Amino acid sequence: MPDFSTFRLILEGLLTGLSVTVIVALAALVIGLVLGFGLCLLREFTRIRTVHFTIDAYVELLRNIPALTHLFILYFGLASLGLRLSSITAAIVGLGLIGAAVTCDIFRAGFRSLPKGQIEAALAVGLRPGQTIVSILTPQAMRIALPGLSNYAVQLVKDTSVVSAIAAPEIMFFARSMVTSSFQTTLIYATAAGLYLLLSLPLMQGVRVLENHYGKLKA
Amino acid sequence: MDALLSVAGLRKSYGPVEVLKGIDFSVKAGEKIALIGPSGSGKSTCLRCMNFLETPTAGEIRLDGERIGMRDGRLMSDRQLAPQRAEMGMVFQLFNLWPHLSVAENVAIAVRKVRGLPAKEARDLALEMLAKVHMAHRANASPLELSGGQQQRVAIARALAQKPKLMLFDEPTSALDPELVREVLTVIEELADEGRTMLLVTHEIAFARDVADRVMFLDGGVIVEEGPASAVINTPREERTRSFLKQIRH
Amino acid sequence: MTGFLQPYVEYGSEWWPLLAEAMLNTALLTIAGFALSVVFGLALLLCQTSSSKALRGFATVYVTTLRGVPLLAILFLLYFGLPGVGITFDALTAAVLGLSLCFAAQVSELFRAGLKAIPKGQREAAMAVGFTPVQSFTFIILPQVVRVILSPMIVTFVSLLKDSSLASLITVNELVLTGRAMATEYFLPLQIYVAVGLCYFMIGWPFSILSRRLAAPAAR
Numbered sequence: 105m106p107d108f109s110t111f112r113l114i115l116e117g118l119l120t121g122l123s124v125t126v127i128v129a130l131a132a133l134v135i136g137l138v139l140g141f142g143l144c145l146l147r148e149f150t151r152i153r154t155v156h157f158t159i160d161a162y163v164e165l166l167r168n169i170p171a172l173t174h175l176f177i178l179y180f181g182l183a184s185l186g187l188r189l190s191s192i193t194a195a196i197v198g199l200g201l202i203g204a205a206v207t208c209d210i211f212r213a214g215f216r217s218l219p220k221g222q223i224e225a226a227l228a229v230g231l232r233p234g235q236t237i238v239s240i241l242t243p244q245a246m247r248i249a250l251p252g253l254s255n256y257a258v259q260l261v262k263d264t265s266v267v268s269a270i271a272a273p274e275i276m277f278f279a280r281s282m283v284t285s286s287f288q289t290t291l292i293y294a295t296a297a298g299l300y301l302l303l304s305l306p307l308m309q310g311v312r313v314l315e316n317h318y319g320k321l322k323a
Numbered sequence: 324m325d326a327l328l329s330v331a332g333l334r335k336s337y338g339p340v341e342v343l344k345g346i347d348f349s350v351k352a353g354e355k356i357a358l359i360g361p362s363g364s365g366k367s368t369c370l371r372c373m374n375f376l377e378t379p380t381a382g383e384i385r386l387d388g389e390r391i392g393m394r395d396g397r398l399m400s401d402r403q404l405a406p407q408r409a410e411m412g413m414v415f416q417l418f419n420l421w422p423h424l425s426v427a428e429n430v431a432i433a434v435r436k437v438r439g440l441p442a443k444e445a446r447d448l449a450l451e452m453l454a455k456v457h458m459a460h461r462a463n464a465s466p467l468e469l470s471g472g473q474q475q476r477v478a479i480a481r482a483l484a485q486k487p488k489l490m491l492f493d494e495p496t497s498a499l500d501p502e503l504v505r506e507v508l509t510v511i512e513e514l515a516d517e518g519r520t521m522l523l524v525t526h527e528i529a530f531a532r533d534v535a536d537r538v539m540f541l542d543g544g545v546i547v548e549e550g551p552a553s554a555v556i557n558t559p560r561e562e563r564t565r566s567f568l569k570q571i572r573h
Numbered sequence: 574m575t576g577f578l579q580p581y582v583e584y585g586s587e588w589w590p591l592l593a594e595a596m597l598n599t600a601l602l603t604i605a606g607f608a609l610s611v612v613f614g615l616a617l618l619l620c621q622t623s624s625s626k627a628l629r630g631f632a633t634v635y636v637t638t639l640r641g642v643p644l645l646a647i648l649f650l651l652y653f654g655l656p657g658v659g660i661t662f663d664a665l666t667a668a669v670l671g672l673s674l675c676f677a678a679q680v681s682e683l684f685r686a687g688l689k690a691i692p693k694g695q696r697e698a699a700m701a702v703g704f705t706p707v708q709s710f711t712f713i714i715l716p717q718v719v720r721v722i723l724s725p726m727i728v729t730f731v732s733l734l735k736d737s738s739l740a741s742l743i744t745v746n747e748l749v750l751t752g753r754a755m756a757t758e759y760f761l762p763l764q765i766y767v768a769v770g771l772c773y774f775m776i777g778w779p780f781s782i783l784s785r786r787l788a789a790p791a792a793r
Contacts, residue, residue, distance in 0.1 A: 164774075164778060164781065165770075165774065167781070168731065168735075168773065168774045168777040168778045168781055169735070169770040169771075169773045169774055169777075170734075170735040170736070170737075170738035170739075170749070170770075170773055171735070171738075172738040172739060172741070172742075172749055173738060173748075173749060173752075173766055173769050173770040173773060174770070176749070176752070176753075176756075176762070176766040176769075177763065177766040177767060177770065180756065180762035180763075180766065181762045181763030181764075181766045181767065182763065183762070184760070184761065184762050184763050185763060258640075258641075262641075262642070262643035262644070263643070264643075265643035265645040265646060266643075266645060266739065268645070269742055276643070276645055276646065276649075279646075279649070280649070283653060288657070289653050289654050289656070289657040290650075290654040290655065290657035290658050291657075292654070293646060293649045293650040293653060293654035294650060294654065296646050296649075297642045297643075297646040297647065297650060300641065300642050300643050300646055301638060301641040301642050304640075304641040304642075305637070305641055308637070308640065308641060374700075374701060376697055376700060376701065400706075401700060401705065401706045402705045402706055402707070404700075405700070405703045405704060405705045405708075406703060408700055408701055408702070408703045409702065409703025410703075411701070412701075412702075413698075413701035413702075415694055415697070415698060415701075417692075417694050419692075419694035419695060419697060419698035420698075421695060421698070421699075421713055421717075422717070423716045423717050423720060432712060433702035433703060433704065436704065436708055436712060437702060437703040437704060437708075478698075481698075481702065482701075482702070485702055485703065
């Protein structure tokens, strides 16, 4: 029967990985949002077919291939070309690039749901196209995209567990390394699961609040 | 002569709010009755109690002598109610056609699944009913392609195909654009002329006067006034009826 | 570029049969996981709509927990953790179970949203023509729900396909694990993992296109 001191030991061990989990999630989130928004603007507001094609191909390739495979390509694959990324860098870059494909679609759906009259009204009062995008369309699209984006953030926190597979020292990595040296496996993995739950519960609650709020606005 | 439909002591509450405060009336076979009254008077609730889409809090409803919704002192389940509901055709305010089925299927499906007719006969019957409402030419269309008036006519055909003893109309024209109201009223008039028994909740006062034998004016959950249609509408006895009719004419 | 492609020319005939077999395993794992997700998801939906407070409470806790915990943690718990309390699964069973336990929460939410999207009048009209509750569900409600959720359901299927890759970490011999073994044998991790990625793409992309096709008319 595991006593409380064992549990404390396990918890302390897992918490060593917490900072890496948070750093990877936050950094990937920033890359995902910025790059995704950039890609969305290029896709929606340029008329260059090669650009459209490239972005579509990028989004499809990143969204239809597992994160684990992308991480292996970045971490093991690029190393064979002599480009050696640290496991944390590979994790951030990998999850960030995947996130860009995800958020690009979310942002695009936001822009596409705006009525055409919004653009027409902005142009009619004499705004230039750039001004229209920045001050009229983007704020509205953001509000529509917000629930989707926050869902993505919840998913991202959970997805950081995958980077343990390329030995990035986050929560799951420490869970696995402890397991090799202890028989308290059930408790260790259950505690790890609980820790992720504690991370994602507040985020999930936030998603619900946003969905209720913006759901009402739409109706 | 015995009544086809008899309602006694009908009450309905939502929590502390009593919407129907004791309604009594009866309908003879072939009779057409219009229920009128201000919104919130309980007239739609009253109609929906007839086939237990709303469960009354108290009271007794009988169709052809058979107690609706209660058996051996117990409320019947939706499953047990199904054959009783099949005896009454209902036309809804918002049509409620099933969008995944064609127009003909909307009319035929209950004929097949409830009455058990073979597919061929059910389709023939559906086409016959659609012809009655002048919609046979759109039998294979999807309900989504139809105008509101056309949808409501199909909904009427769907109810007719049940061969119901009684037709219930729940504000059949109030969701329609003004120019589409007439085509639906015409169809209902034609049915009235066939001698069908009808209970009709409506805002169309002139129509109620022309089609109904009797009119009941509901307000605040009670029948304030009832009588021959022309009498109630042209020379109402009660002050509340008068002011309602005055309002609605403006 | 030719340097990058050279190994495919050289080893392609050796790699392809290995990858094809692994693709089949991944496909079977995905299909089994998805089928069981739908079963669990519907059971969960019954709990959510049940009149029993305990069942509803269970469903809420289940959905919240399983949506808040990473699949990998569930897989490790099932495969490495449960033997600690005397419950042992083989890797494939643990993978199918873990995937379906996780995705059941998503499937039930989809069904719930689908049911919510059907206006109340649809059921009322079905009752009014004399359908029993079972008939009304079978002929009127379910066909409409299926239409509403088909596209998001396919998206969920593709997510499950991608997440099935995590089964490699509990030693299920699917695409990624096969890729790892090949990468060790041939010392060509880049080419091999790219090939593995394309294998997933070949399975998943057609479904992604299909789901967009199905969603398009509803969006207009």
